[in-house]
Amino acid sequence: xxxxxxxxxxxxxxxxxxxxxxxxxxxxxxxxxxxxxxxxxxxxxxxxxxxxxxxxxxxxxxxxxxxxxxxxxxxxxxxxxxxxxxxxxxxxxxxxxxxxxxxxxxxxxxxxxxxxxxxxxxxxxxxxxxxxxxxxxxxxxxxxxxxxxxxxxxxxxxxxxxxxxxxxxxxxxxxxxxxxxxxxxxxxxxxxxxxxxxxxxxxxxxxxxxxxxxxxxxxxxxxxxxxxxxxxxxxxxxxxxxxxxxxxxxxxxxxxxxxxxxxxxxxxxxxxxxxxxxxxxxxxxxxxxxxxxxxxxxxxxxxxxxxxxxxxxxxxxxxxxxxxxxxxxxxxx
Amino acid sequence: xxxxxxxxxxxxxxxxxxxxxxxxxxxxxxxxxxxxxxxxxxxxxxxxxxxxxxxxxxxxxxxxxxxxxxxxxxxxxxxxxxxxxxxxxxxxxxxxxxxxxxxxxxxxxxxxxxxxxxxxxxxxxxxxxxxxxxxxxxxxxxxxxxxxxxxxxxxxxxxxxxxxxxxxxxxxxxxxxxxxxxxxxxxxxxxxxxxxxxxxxxxxxxxxxxxxxxxxxxxxxxxxxxxxxxxxxxxxxxxxxxxxxxxxxxxxxxxxxxxxxxxxxxxxxxxxxxxxxxxxxxxxxxxxxxxxxxxxxxxxxxxxxxxxxxxxxxxxxxxxxxxxxxxxxxxxx
Numbered sequence: 001x002x003x004x005x006x007x008x009x010x011x012x013x014x015x016x017x018x019x020x021x022x023x024x025x026x027x028x029x030x031x032x033x034x035x036x037x038x039x040x041x042x043x044x045x046x047x048x049x050x051x052x053x054x055x056x057x058x059x060x061x062x063x064x065x066x067x068x069x070x071x072x073x074x075x076x077x078x079x080x081x082x083x084x085x086x087x088x089x090x091x092x093x094x095x096x097x098x099x100x101x102x103x104x105x106x107x108x109x110x111x112x113x114x115x116x117x118x119x120x121x122x123x124x125x126x127x128x129x130x131x132x133x134x135x136x137x138x139x140x141x142x143x144x145x146x147x148x149x150x151x152x153x154x155x156x157x158x159x160x161x162x163x164x165x166x167x168x169x170x171x172x173x174x175x176x177x178x179x180x181x182x183x184x185x186x187x188x189x190x191x192x193x194x195x196x197x198x199x200x201x202x203x204x205x206x207x208x209x210x211x212x213x214x215x216x217x218x219x220x221x222x223x224x225x226x227x228x229x230x231x232x233x234x235x236x237x238x239x240x241x242x243x244x245x246x247x248x249x250x251x252x253x254x255x256x257x258x259x260x261x262x263x264x265x266x267x268x269x270x271x272x273x274x275x276x277x278x279x280x281x282x283x284x285x286x287x288x289x290x291x292x293x294x295x296x297x298x299x300x301x302x303x304x305x306x307x308x309x310x311x312x313x314x315x316x317x318x319x320x321x322x323x324x325x326x327x328x329x330x331x332x333x
Numbered sequence: 334x335x336x337x338x339x340x341x342x343x344x345x346x347x348x349x350x351x352x353x354x355x356x357x358x359x360x361x362x363x364x365x366x367x368x369x370x371x372x373x374x375x376x377x378x379x380x381x382x383x384x385x386x387x388x389x390x391x392x393x394x395x396x397x398x399x400x401x402x403x404x405x406x407x408x409x410x411x412x413x414x415x416x417x418x419x420x421x422x423x424x425x426x427x428x429x430x431x432x433x434x435x436x437x438x439x440x441x442x443x444x445x446x447x448x449x450x451x452x453x454x455x456x457x458x459x460x461x462x463x464x465x466x467x468x469x470x471x472x473x474x475x476x477x478x479x480x481x482x483x484x485x486x487x488x489x490x491x492x493x494x495x496x497x498x499x500x501x502x503x504x505x506x507x508x509x510x511x512x513x514x515x516x517x518x519x520x521x522x523x524x525x526x527x528x529x530x531x532x533x534x535x536x537x538x539x540x541x542x543x544x545x546x547x548x549x550x551x552x553x554x555x556x557x558x559x560x561x562x563x564x565x566x567x568x569x570x571x572x573x574x575x576x577x578x579x580x581x582x583x584x585x586x587x588x589x590x591x592x593x594x595x596x597x598x599x600x601x602x603x604x605x606x607x608x609x610x611x612x613x614x615x616x617x618x619x620x621x622x623x624x625x626x627x628x629x630x631x632x633x634x635x636x637x638x639x640x641x642x643x644x645x646x647x648x649x650x651x652x653x654x655x656x657x658x659x660x661x662x663x664x665x666x
């Protein structure tokens with residue numbers, strides 16, 4: 001019978017080294033017929049919601065040191081325990097960024113945009129892939145009819161700016177939450193209400209929307225912006241944060257944007273934790289609880305901007321929080 | 334404050350229908366500038382294990398009626414409850430098939446092959462993608478130096494046959510478990526020991542290996558077949574079933590093949606269930622328990638042939654069984 005003990009696996013690894021040193025193959029420097037390919041697949045995934053065609057287009061991921069004060073009401077050992085429970089590296093923050101496209105048949109709609117490189121240049125190479133992956137997926141940014149922005153953090157709006165500081169979606173109507181527009185356009189009044197690491201958002205919002213000539217369509221409340229695409233007020237992460245309901249026929253998907261953000265799986269497991277980037281930490285917790293109770297009751301398909309690509313799944317209750325059960329990858333649409 | 338109740342979401346969907354009917358956009362049959370793309374991404378994913386380059390290449394997935402007797406010691410209501418817990422459709426069997434390639438720097442090695450179409454023609458269109466995806470990933474099947482077969486079920490060996498009934502990997506040494514070779518080449522002696530739905534395996538094994546002129550290298554026990562690639566005896570699913578340890582430097586990955594098969598997540602949660610295709614159901618359970626206890630203790634990265642693409646993650650204990658925590662998708666290698 002097989003011996004599947006720790007010793008076995010460790011012995012297997014040790015045997016490997018010894019065998020590698022002794023094998024005739026290693027003494028003659030044989031090369032594989034094929035060198036390593038060295039190239040990752042383009043990060044996009046496509047599926048249907050009713051008759052709508054949804055494309056998840058990743059901007060990539062980064063991996064930075066876990067900042068001090070990342071969770072206001074939990075200490076590093078607790079955060080590291082939560083990261084480790086999800087098999088994520090302790091003391092690191094693996095960020096991932098997944099905007100969506102929805103073709104409703106009458107409108108091609110972007111839900112948020114890539115993050116550009118402004119805030120995250122320290123790890124470029126793995127982020128900033130949005131426009132490349134969008135093109136690889138067969139979608140032309142010049143054909144996008146509308147962009148629905150959920151909130152004004154840089155990782156959601158920076159991709160509105162294309163090459164040479166021109167609009168990335170030149171033909172698109174850009175929908176923005178009215179409460180975001182009001183808040184982030186008034187640094188003098190609102191800087192003091194904003195967590196320190198998010199205060200650069202004020203200047204960045206000015207930079208991005210100046211490129212668009214400030215031509216935006218403000219929206220508020222639960223509003224159908226494009227037939228089948230309806231905003232869902234979910235404030236807390238930012239004052240005007242929105243989720244987006246995508247509904248076609250009897251089918252639906254909810255794009256949660258940043259109801260959980262950053263290391264999203266960790267905040268999903270610990271919904272009461274106060275994320276440093278949440279503007280109103282108490283309201284963010286309240287919104288998370290309501291949103292995920294709804295997602296559980298509805299068995300709703302959820303797309304999360306910060307869930308790992310392709311960032312879609314279902315929410316289940318787990319302990320005092322929740323977990324994502326990833327939806328299967330379908331090799332056909 | 335936001336109203337995120339079931340009523341809200343249902344009302345949202347209802348509002349959608351009404352708005353779709355009433356909107357001016359719907360009355361003039363406007364088309365999006367871009368028609369739906371209609372094409373799924375090629376299903377391959379690449380990462381490193383030490384200095385080795387691993388490529389997961391999906392053959393696709395299918396979706397068939399759940400057969401009677403799918404689990405010998407559980408009834409359909411229990412099976413449906415387990416499927417539903419994983420947000421999989423009840424009364425259906427969603428199968429997915431994910432072979433691997435490993436480039437060790439000196440050898441390009443395939444771990445199992447695609448399933449071809451023989452056994453699964455009822456749902457072709459979404460399966461049978463292995464060779465297309467392999468090519469899309471930048472790997473030439475003619476450059477494969479070795480194929481390590483874990484066991485002789487058709488979904489693991491049928492991809493050894495290429496176009497026009499010729500070997501799909503013409504230059505490769507094909508490693509097969511000696512116990513599989515002995516068992517499945519002797520239908521007269523062993524048919525009675527084989528579950529009815531797996532009995533077609535005998536004829537299929539003859540068909541496939543006839544194409545290779547029966548030119549194979551038999552292996553047994555825990556054996557390093559290629560430097561860094563070592564078999565791990567894990568019998569039960571079939572008499573000679575093997576997992577494969579891939580180790581480079583201090584890094585490792587374990588390809589579990591079919592330690593759990595079929596609706597793999599369901600058997601992971603219920604390791605004591607007797608899967609209809611398992612040759613020795615008691616031994617299969619014993620192997621599962623040992624294998625996953627090892628995986629938990631080692632925090633080992635596991636690739637599962639039947640886990641959803643890219644079919645890699647870590648094992649955690651959960652209730653009386655286990656669950657897969659998917660590893661993050663990395664947009665770079």
